[in-house]
Amino acid sequence: MHASSRALLRSRGLLNTLSRQHVLRTYSTQLPPPPPSHPSPKVPQPTPTGPQTRHEAHEQNLPINLPFNPPGGGGIPTFEITKNPLFDAALTTFIGIGIVFLGGVGYLKWYKWNVLNKIEEAFAPGYDPALELATHQKRPEHKPGHTDSDIEDLLLNGEEPWTEHLRRKEQDVVDRIIRGEEPGHYFVLLGPKGSGKGTMMFDSMAAIQADGIAMCDAHPDLEVFRLRLGKALNFEYNEDSQTGLFQRRDPREGGPGLDIERALNKLEKVALRLSKKRGRPIVLIINNVHFLQHNDEGQFMLLQLQQRAEAWAASGICTFVFSTDDFWPFYTLRKSGSRMHVLSISDLEAREARFACSRMRKTSEYSTDPEEIADVVEVLGGRLSYINKVSRQKDMLASAKNLLEIEKAWLLSRIGLIQDCDDDVMDEQKWSACSWLLLQEFVRLRQEQEKQLVEDKKSGKVPSWTRPADLPFPTIPYWLCRQLMTRTDFLEELDRINIISIDVRHNVRPDSMLILHAARQVVEESGFQDKLDSVRDRIDEIESLHRTRELTFKDLGKGDKVSLQVDKTGEDED
Structure with missing residues (x-):
């Protein structure tokens, strides 16, 4: 038993030595090439006879040969400024922050320069969006034919701008204002609704293609008015700026009044620049200022605009034009207006109204009857908006009477x-x-x-x-x-x-x-x-x-009496 045991141990030691040599040899060799793609014949597997001790050398499992990168050796080379890694990291961070800072400063300079250029483009010829809407529809051709001497002063020659149906006597003054030929003042166009204030301004703007003019409509909501003013001036209120990523608060949190003040500050810089180039002031039209609410908020906004109008009129860089249908804006502006001029616009006279109606009638497909036109003017008067409504109707007089019935019903419904x-x-x-x-x-x-x-x-x-x-x-x-x-x-x-x-x-x-x-x-x-x-x-x-005051007495029975006495001697006793 002892001899056989020693022989078994010797055989196992020899087997372990061979296994270690085989493992060391396989770690230094490459993987064998893959076997051919044709299938190999099946080899019958021997039937296991019992549990035996197996080794990886018996299984012929070869380890995978992978590249090995020992610590501290090889890798990507690093850029070293100094031999201190901490100082190198701090210096790299400082350089990166400096590049970002200089880029931000450059972007801010470019953005401010671009904002002023965009506002300047708003006063370039042909830009104004209000004029584009007003003149989008092609006007009908005018057929001259009226040569009465009493209206020759209303006609225009072909070289001057003219309204569609006649030239009003106030048009010359409006033309000078719109062309910037009235420096040192700002103006208020006061007149009833439909009397022709907007038409005259649009005609003057169209004659010079809105060169140096911007127009904005007022609105009761100051947020809407802020957007309309920005559209007229081509100003985005810094909403298109990328610097908002580094801001703590939204610029619009100050309210529409503060945003409008920012827009006017930018406009002042552009007005100074353009006045040197053009030699005349630019014109800013605030149309329908009566739409502002007649309360403290609306009056404060009107005062804010008037302060700029006064200062810019004194320097001759910008002329403000306010148009209103109601009287209260003029009454508010009059308190502080030292350079304000008021131009009253009223209805046409009967002679002018008949002429305008006949001109409008010629553009329609119906015949012109002077007697019918006179009867229509008798009902409607010289209001251009009413004449324009009925002049293209088949029966003008019936249309005029219909307008009268509508106006009467509305009047009774109100008062x-x-x-x-x-x-x-x-x-x-x-x-x-x-x-x-x-x-x-x-x-x-x-x-x-x-x-x-x-x-x-x-x-x-x-x-x-x-x-x-x-x-x-x-x-x-x-x-x-x-x-x-x-x-x-x-x-x-x-x-x-x-x-x-x-x-x-x-x-x-x-x-x-x-x-x-x-x-x-x-x-x-x-x-x-x-x-x-x-x-x-x-x-x-x-x-x-x-x-009247009523006195009520309680707990009074039948037959009870109440005695009321007035003593007027108290004042004498005092």
Whole structure:
């Protein structure tokens, strides 16, 4: 047993020695080539006879030969400035931050330069978006043919800009303003809605292709007004800047007023640059400023624009032009306006209105009847917007009367009288009654004008063909209107809803001929005066009831008496 055991141990030691030699030899050799692709014949596997001790040399498992990169040797070479790795890392970081900083400074300089160039492009010829919209539709061809001497001053020669149907007497002044030939002032165009303020400005802009002009429409919401002003000036309020990644707060958090102030600061730099190049100021038009809210917010915005208008007019770099339908913007601007000039725009005279209507009628497919045109002007007056509506209709007179019926219905819906009204609507009826007192006075003045016209025709003072439309509008001074209405705050509301119109001389008149005719039809109805008096009496009764105090006594039985004594000797005793 001992001899056989020793022989077995010797055989196992020899086997281990051979295995170690085989392993060392296989680590230094390459992998054998892959076997051929043809299938090898199957070799029958011997049947295992029992558990035996197996080694990896028996299994012929060869280890994979992989490249080995020992630590500290080879690798990618590094750029060393000094022999201190910590100092090299700090220096590399500082250089990177410096490159980013210089790139940011360069971008900021370029961005500010680009912003000023974009605003300057807004005043280049042909850019203005408002003019593009206004002149997008091609105008009809004009066929001259009217040569009466009384309207020759309204016609234009072919070299001057002209309106589509006639040239108004205010057009020359507007042309000089738009061309920048009126430095040192800023202007307010005041007139009722549809009288032609915007048309004259667009005609002047089209004549010079909006060279040096930008136009913006006001809006009650200052955020919308901010965007419209930015569109007119080609200014994005830094919203297209990439520097917002490094800012702590949004620039718009200051509100629209602060953004508009930023835009005006940029515009001032551009105006200084352009005034040196062009030799005349640029023009900024704020159209329909009455759309701003008539409160502190709207008045502050109007004052902010006026401050710039005053400063830029004094330096001669920019001319502001404000247009408004209502009186309150002029009243607000008048407080601080030292360089402000006001241009009142009113309806056309009857002679001009007939000529304009005939010119508009020629562009339609229907025939022109001078008598029908005169009747239409008798109803509509000289309001260009109304004449434009009916001039292309087949039956102009019927269309004009239809507009009159619509205007009358609207007027009654706003200030209609209610007899025996409840106390809840007392304030509204007080406003209506005071409004009809004013309109009644306008109607009375118109009736007196027509009576005087009849007498003048008989005496030969005026030609026999003179019509009532040739008479001037009845006007009442502002101070007298306050006395007639007994309320000073009602005039402003009537002007806002376009029932009356107030000019720069503080003369009050009906807003249009349609309003005057509609009010006259209502006033001349039978029983109108009694209705107006009953409403006023009812208002007095309600106000008297509000001033009356009622005393109530409790716990009084049948036959009890209450004694009330008034002692007027207390003042003498004191």
